[in-house]
Amino acid sequence: MxxxxxxxxxxxxxxxxxxxxxxxxxxxxxxxxxxxxxxxxxxxxxxxxxxxxxxxxxxxxxxxxxxxxxxxxxxxxxxxxxxxxxxxxxxxxxxxxxxxxxxxxxxxxxxxxxxxxxxxxxxxxxxxxxxxxxxxxxxxxxxxxxxxxxxxxxxxxxxxxxxxxxxxxxxxxxxxxxxxxxxxxxxxxxxxxxxxxxxxxxxxxxxxxxxxxxxxxxxxxxxxxxxxxxxxxxxxxxxxxxxxxxxxxxxxxxxAPSPADGPFASLKKPDGTTEIIKPDAAAPLAGIVIRLGFDSRSGMKYSSIRIFSGSLNAATHLMVNDAKKPLRVGHPLRMQGNEGKEIEAATAGEMVTLAKLDELRLGDFIHDGKFEGKIEMPPMPKPMFSLALEPASRNDESKLGSALEKLAEEDACFKVTRDPQTKELVINGLGDLHLRVMLAKMEHRYKVSVNTKPPKIPYRETITGKADGHYRHKKQSGGAGQFGEVYLRVEPAERNSDPSLVFSWDIFGGAIPGQYEPAILKGINDVMECGVVAGF
Ligand SMILES: Nc1nc2c(ncn2[C@@H]2O[C@H](COP(=O)(O)OP(=O)(O)OP(=O)(O)O)[C@@H](O)[C@H]2O)c(=O)[nH]1
Ligand SMILES: [Mg+2]
Structure with missing residues (x-):
């Protein structure tokens, strides 16, 4: 220590x-x-x-x-x-x-x-x-x-x-x-x-x-x-x-300052208050996951943690964020680049690396059950560059999902999405170089090859002006007669409003029974999904 x-x-x-x-x-x-x-x-x-x-x-x-x-x-x-x-x-x-x-x-x-x-x-x-x-x-x-x-x-x-x-x-x-x-x-x-x-x-x-x-x-x-x-x-x-x-x-x-001098980590508690964590080895355990990596040869996952207080050893029951079930940790390691040296314990102020903990993610708050909350990480830039992927072969297809998942675990700015509209598998990163490096890593490390192309742009129809619509439904041939009359006014909601549909009745006296509302909303939502004019 x-x-x-x-x-x-x-x-x-x-x-x-x-x-x-x-x-x-x-x-x-x-x-x-x-x-x-x-x-x-x-x-x-x-x-x-x-x-x-x-x-x-x-x-x-x-x-x-x-x-x-x-x-x-x-x-x-x-x-x-x-x-x-x-x-x-x-x-x-x-x-x-x-x-x-x-x-x-x-x-x-x-x-x-x-x-x-x-x-x-x-x-x-x-x-x-x-x-x-x-x-x-x-x-x-x-x-x-x-x-x-x-x-x-x-x-x-x-x-x-x-x-x-x-x-x-x-x-x-x-x-x-x-x-x-x-x-x-x-x-x-x-x-x-x-x-x-x-x-x-x-x-x-x-x-x-x-x-x-x-x-x-x-x-x-x-x-x-x-x-x-x-x-x-x-x-x-x-x-x-x-x-x-x-x-x-x-x-x-x-x-230069030691961890005893500060600046200290601050824990944002569930009730909104903040608690300063002093680097006391005898206090409860608190730390954050600052690095994740998969060994390129063994494939083993290594998670590095900065410990702010308390101590961590092979017997520690490690709690992650607000999960209730503790993780069992192996021997803590101190890393020299790629080489890990086993240490008995790591205490407040130190960095430690743990192997094989699949559950850990970047930025996770780790503790021994005596702290509650979150240590805020710096804001990350949003990935704005995208590429659509297709597995090069059937063999690649089966391995693609897990390889991408591992790559995304290592890098907070690399995201994998499936576009609900175009159905394409899309990788998102901070630049062309970022995406190329991730694909090269996937090919060399996980032996997965893909073909890439610019993602399809998921064009969406939208309402640009105000309009009124009217429809009268009449059915008298055979069985009980049906009659319905709908007046609908549409106008654009604020851009990017959440939820995207703002629905309200424009009728006085409550003459329409409420039981019709879910069906009306479903109708509107279906049209919003598919579009009216061009079908998207
Ligand atoms: N002349 C000179 N060259 C240096 C010095 N320090 C590093 N280099 C050279 O500069 C190049 C870049 O050095 P790196 O150590 O990779 O720089 P880095 O900041 O780690 O770069 P990134 O990892 O891309 O962020 C290498 O070719 C080094 O040999 C220096 O003090 N003088
Ligand atoms: Mg460097």
Missing amino acids: TNVSDIRNIVLLGHGGSGKTSLAESMLHKCGVINRLGSITDKNTVSDFDDEEKARGHSIHSALMYLTHAGKLINIIDTPGYPDFIGAALQSIPAAEIAAIVINGASGIEINTRKLFAAATAANRARMIIINKMDAENADLGELVAQIQESFGPQCRCVNLPGADKQSIIDCLTNTQGESPIMDAASANMELIERVVEADDTLMEAYLSGETISPEKIKGCFVKAMIAGTVVPILFTDARKEIGVTELLNFITSY
Whole structure:
């Protein structure tokens, strides 16, 4: 069991190609977890272990890793940066106190940099910015820092700076000596301290009255300032040459929040109130499912959980959301990319992975029966790209349903629907690349081939204006005579109104017996389903 204050949970967020996976790799290498630095080109990083990731040279899923540095356990979640795979990144944000937004030093602020910075802010995470690829020849790092401050606010302040040779790092948190092409260490230090003291009234007063604030006091206030967001530290790295990586690890262990510092998870209870969950290992169990994956070889399902309070071991009776029946769990695992190491127990503040629990879904609230409610996940973008599928052969047909179900379980932004009108099987995702990758995964992993085509557009007739109709029914030939007379007025309801039919009587005195109403409604609904003019 690791002491809660000795844990740091960090999620790496940022646009595709900014170097998150390489950075995670170099952190593991620096700490001796791996003895060879893997690379994207050699397809041998710990994080991008999936065949599809290796083939494409970028991350598709989130991956969990861990290391120890300066006596602290650092859990790292590497996330994909391409907009098509943003679901996995968003899903990981609630799992970590620290959100590190990685920016490519050469290409600067990109679309997902902004989206993910905003998502981390909305989720109240302690944010930091890592400018990676500081070695890139065309990088104007001074200009980039200015753009970051303009886009994300003046709270973004440099904690270190690249040396003129881009081979070294100049600390400006505890040091005022040295000069970087961006600025001198003394000015950076002053700018940084200004923002840190803002989180503490006493320190702020002392600072404004001209007192020199000691490095110890700055250190004591830094975590508070990061959580409050008065400072968003900027650090520089070159992940390929592992420059700035030790400095990054030192910063995380000494200045960034542990689960004991916060921000804390909040549980939305059934009565509408909120309960803050403090990371107490002795308290009841509470956690959320942050990642799901199926092993490409064994097909085994792995569910990763962030534990907010309590403890989980092989004997735990695991409750999921408001289900009444507990699940039996096997040995908890701690994941290093694709490799799971059995651990006795996982406690508050940690991440843990459980095998073979088919019932678990992304975002599920797990507990031991003593908590009730839901921990909210960040909003997910709606899948807007669609493809209609047809199994390539009869053999594929039988396997298609279960393969699609597994793919949808892993990815909150991938949905499978059957269009009730066109009867087509349709997959929906965030972009063309998203859908192509899912189909490739289905082919390689589950050996299911499909033919695709653009989905038929389910055109629907609708009412565009107001109209009155009248029909008289008379039947006198044979048996009892029948007579009926109907007056119907139709006009458009509000667009997308739910329910789509708004029905009311326009008659005074109640001369029509109520028993006719269901038949009338059925008639109208049948016509609405089939259309009047063109039959759809
Ligand atoms: N020159 C240089 N190249 C780097 C650095 N960091 C990463 N790269 C290269 O940049 C490319 C992209 O790196 P990744 O680590 O895959 O980037 P990522 O952010 O994980 O990308 P996604 O998984 O697509 O979000 C790879 O070819 C890396 O070798 C760096 O600091 N300097
Ligand atoms: Mg990556």
